[in-house]
Amino acid sequence: MKIVETKKAAREIIRKWKRRGLRIGLVPTMGYFHEGHLSLMDKCHELADKVAVSLFVNPAQFAPNEDLSSYPRDRERDLALADRHNVDLVFIPGDKEMYAPGHKTWVTVEGLTSEMCGRSRPTHFCGVATVVTKLFNIITPDVAVFGEKDFQQLQVIRRMTHDLDMPVEIVGHPIVREPDGLAMSSRNSYLSKEERRSALCLSQALDLAEHLVKQQGIRNCSDLRQALAEKIEAFPFAGIDYIFTGDPETLESQDTINNKLLVALAVFVGATRLIDNRVITLEADTK
Ligand code: PAF
Secondary structure: OEEEOOHHHHHHHHHHHHHOOOOEEEEEEOOOOOHHHHHHHHHHHHHOOEEEEEEOOOHHHOOOOOOOOOOOOOHHHHHHHHHHOOOOEEEOOOHHHHOOOOOOOOOOOOOOOOOOHHHHOOOHHHHHHHHHHHHHHHHOOOEEEEEOOOHHHHHHHHHHHHHOOOOOEEEEEOOOEOOOOOEOOHHHHHOOHHHHHHOHHHHHHHHHHHHHHHOOOOOEHHHHHHHHHHHHHOOOOEEEEEEEEEOOOOOOEOOEOOOEEEEEEEEEEOOEEEEEEEEEEOOOOOO
């Protein structure tokens, strides 16, 4: 496995692979790997001849009051895990390598970023879209794999690559969960033992949503959100940031449930903000 810290070194390796006609896959990450990240690397191997992983805690996607300085990092463990998953190249740049002094260019995706995490974290997706654009320009992947836990991020990146004619295929990969249902996240490491128990409010609320829609026939989104709020608020330490119900493609909120519904949640468990989501698909009407 090759480990490089500069754009120049990454580009040299990629150029050699491209000359051999190899298909390049990229898994962009902020490190502190868990099974979710590793499943993205494995998926990427199915889609490409060479797998590159970027490991960069992107300051541009954190607001000043957020957890940039405490974001968990473990470079040696991450490199060992990447190696075990047969990653071919790890690009691990420093802040100055990615954002040289005088950086003034930002990528904004409109519309899709106005609700959900975009409302709570207004500068977040501009930081994500900018760094992902830069990573695509450096690694020039044929395919890039992103986790569906960050559902809005995935749709924003799909929109961006389509709108800006970026020649890269975007593949989403399902959420990986702990045995009790908690979606894997690097931020789970912030949780105390008691908070970890309460963190189940997210996956349990999504189970309830699926039950209410599929078994109880609930079709009114406001009633659904009310039921989920009551479920979440029954857990100690849980504070709702948002409960979103809407269209999984456009990310527009919906009043009534049609055949596909995205339920997305952001909940503070203590001081830790966690997200989770589920797309609920109703059987096609055969009448
Ligand atoms: O999902 C993440 O870890 C980050 O938002 C990403 C896509 C690596 C950009 O920094």
